[in-house]
Amino acid sequence: xxxxxxxxxxxxxxxxxxxxxxxxxxxxxxxxxxxxxxxxxxxxxxxxxxxxxxxxxxxxxxxxxxxxxxxxxxxxxxxxxxxxxxxxxxxxxxxxxxxxxxxxxxxxxxxxxxxxxxxxxxxxxxxxxxxxxxxxxxxxxxxxxxxxxxxxxxxxxxxxxxxxxxxxxxxxxxxxxxxxxxxxxxxxxxxxxxxxxxxxxxxxxxxxxxxxxxxxxxxxxxxxxxxxxxxxxxxxxxxxxxxxxxxxxxxxxxxxxxxxxxxxxxxxxxxxxxxxxxxxxxxxxxxxxxxxxxxxxxxxxxxxxxxxxxxxxxxxxxxxxxxxxxxxxxxxxxxxxxxxxxxxxxxxxxxxxxxxxxxxxx
Amino acid sequence: xxxxxxxxxxxxxxxxxxxxxxxxxxxxxxxxxxxxxxxxxxxxxxxxxxxxxxxxxxxxxxxxxxxxxxxxxxxxxxxxxxxxxxxxxxxxxxxxxxxxxxxxxxxxxxxxxxxxxxxxxxxxxxxxxxxxxxxxxxxxxxx
Numbered sequence: 001x002x003x004x005x006x007x008x009x010x011x012x013x014x015x016x017x018x019x020x021x022x023x024x025x026x027x028x029x030x031x032x033x034x035x036x037x038x039x040x041x042x043x044x045x046x047x048x049x050x051x052x053x054x055x056x057x058x059x060x061x062x063x064x065x066x067x068x069x070x071x072x073x074x075x076x077x078x079x080x081x082x083x084x085x086x087x088x089x090x091x092x093x094x095x096x097x098x099x100x101x102x103x104x105x106x107x108x109x110x111x112x113x114x115x116x117x118x119x120x121x122x123x124x125x126x127x128x129x130x131x132x133x134x135x136x137x138x139x140x141x142x143x144x145x146x147x148x149x150x151x152x153x154x155x156x157x158x159x160x161x162x163x164x165x166x167x168x169x170x171x172x173x174x175x176x177x178x179x180x181x182x183x184x185x186x187x188x189x190x191x192x193x194x195x196x197x198x199x200x201x202x203x204x205x206x207x208x209x210x211x212x213x214x215x216x217x218x219x220x221x222x223x224x225x226x227x228x229x230x231x232x233x234x235x236x237x238x239x240x241x242x243x244x245x246x247x248x249x250x251x252x253x254x255x256x257x258x259x260x261x262x263x264x265x266x267x268x269x270x271x272x273x274x275x276x277x278x279x280x281x282x283x284x285x286x287x288x289x290x291x292x293x294x295x296x297x298x299x300x301x302x303x304x305x306x307x308x309x310x311x312x313x314x315x316x317x318x319x320x321x322x323x324x325x326x327x328x329x330x331x332x333x334x335x336x337x338x339x340x341x342x343x344x345x346x347x348x349x350x351x352x353x354x355x356x357x358x359x360x361x362x
Numbered sequence: 363x364x365x366x367x368x369x370x371x372x373x374x375x376x377x378x379x380x381x382x383x384x385x386x387x388x389x390x391x392x393x394x395x396x397x398x399x400x401x402x403x404x405x406x407x408x409x410x411x412x413x414x415x416x417x418x419x420x421x422x423x424x425x426x427x428x429x430x431x432x433x434x435x436x437x438x439x440x441x442x443x444x445x446x447x448x449x450x451x452x453x454x455x456x457x458x459x460x461x462x463x464x465x466x467x468x469x470x471x472x473x474x475x476x477x478x479x480x481x482x483x484x485x486x487x488x489x490x491x492x493x494x495x496x497x498x499x500x501x502x503x504x505x
Binding site for chain 2: 011049050051083084085086087141142143161162163164165166168169172173177182183209213217218220221224356357
């Protein structure tokens with residue numbers, strides 16, 4: 001059973017995890033969720049090297065301690081090499097190289113997007129319902145909206161991606177412009193069941209040249225236009241004031257400051273995004289011969305409305321979601337994506353570079 | 363300070379204008395306009411015009427903050443939308459980018475005037491009632 005330390009630091013989060021074999025998670029630490037994080041500057045997004053530098057040592061140490069293992073016990077060190085922010089990636093990569101060099105253990109570089117896919121593969125195995133291939137893999141998050149055909153774990157073909165905004169970005173921007181703070185995705189998900197999803201008709205343009213591409217920019221703009229036409233300034237002001245007194249208001253507090261028409265818009269907006277995601281999944285699945293499952297991963301996979309709609313959509317094959325903790329950026333997924341590489345002896349050298357534009361497949 | 367104004371009828375025309383402007387743009391270029399104005403759309407044309415990537419490869423950098431297109435003569439596409447504090451922006455190392463020779467396109471950077479180079483280009487994009495846009499380009503020189 002290989003023991004792998006995974007390190008993730010591609011954008012906002014520094015994370016470390018220890019994985020034993022294919023499915024036994026010995027520890028998973030994410031900097032922003034670490035109680036000691038206060039000491040290191042609170043939950044400021046870790047935009048660049050400086051912030052990651054501050055977190056990486058305590059985060060890796062915490063992961064090793066919780067797993068009760070030492071560097072010498074490890075079989076390999078896995079780290080995200082891209083895509084992401086150059087400065088952020090460099091910190092994780094350099095630190096991982098340092099551990100690999102000093103312990104003589106192999107280094108494995110992992111694509112962040114492949115990590116998201118493996119979060120699902122790992123959990124499906126844990127549940128005893130493994131992902132069967134060929135599969136359709138969708139990554140929907142704040143930074144990515146990508147759809148791949150996976151003939152096997154590790155073999156991907158890009159089917160479509162966003163031409164402008166990522167799905168999670170659309171949620172977060174709509175949340176912000178309506179005064180729900182940033183990122184607003186989780187709040188919209190909570191409030192959407194209280195609105196009428198058919199109240200406002202939003203349309204999304206079909207993509208020329210590749211119908212499997214996505215576009216969410218126009219939808220975001222449509223919500224902006226709605227807010228301008230409906231004089232929402234006063235309610236937005238009230239919600240912003242609420243956020244100042246309480247950075248994470250409870251559902252009842254949000255409902256008290258959100259009129260029905262705005263709940264209807266949130267519900268309609270969320271409904272439109274979900275429909276777009278699931279329509280694309282259906283369209284892509286029809287084109288994949290012998291498809292046996294669908295993977296939906298990334299931060300937007302946390303969306304309860306999406307999970308519910310996917311279950312009801314009758315897509316014909318099992319749809320696998322990660323648990324909320326493994327939907328957003330984490331290091332378990334990086335260690336998990338490294339397992340097949342470890343088994344096949346695909347290791348990186350000390351010259352491995354951070355690749356901000358790394359793609360999974362073209 | 364010199365300004366020029368352009369009108370584009372639709373998204374495709376905005377991309378075409380980006381391609382055209384890509385030849386003259388250099389250094390720090392601020393793209394200024396509300397949500398949905400077409401900042402990323404114009405960027406598609408500029409990046410493609412420079413030969414750094416195709417327009418389909420250009421997407422919004424809001425979450426990732428920085429997109430780099432091309433390796434040899436890269437174009438940086440930066441979006442500060444989700445940042446609120448100067449110290450957050452400072453950690454991005456924009457100074458290094460401004461000091462280099464690359465073209466640096468910035469969305470929502472006008473909110474952080476203290477962090478911008480004195481010599482820069484500002485492109486304002488205003489949506490009109492129809493699908494058209496009024497686009498004003500201003501070259502700002504150090505005083």
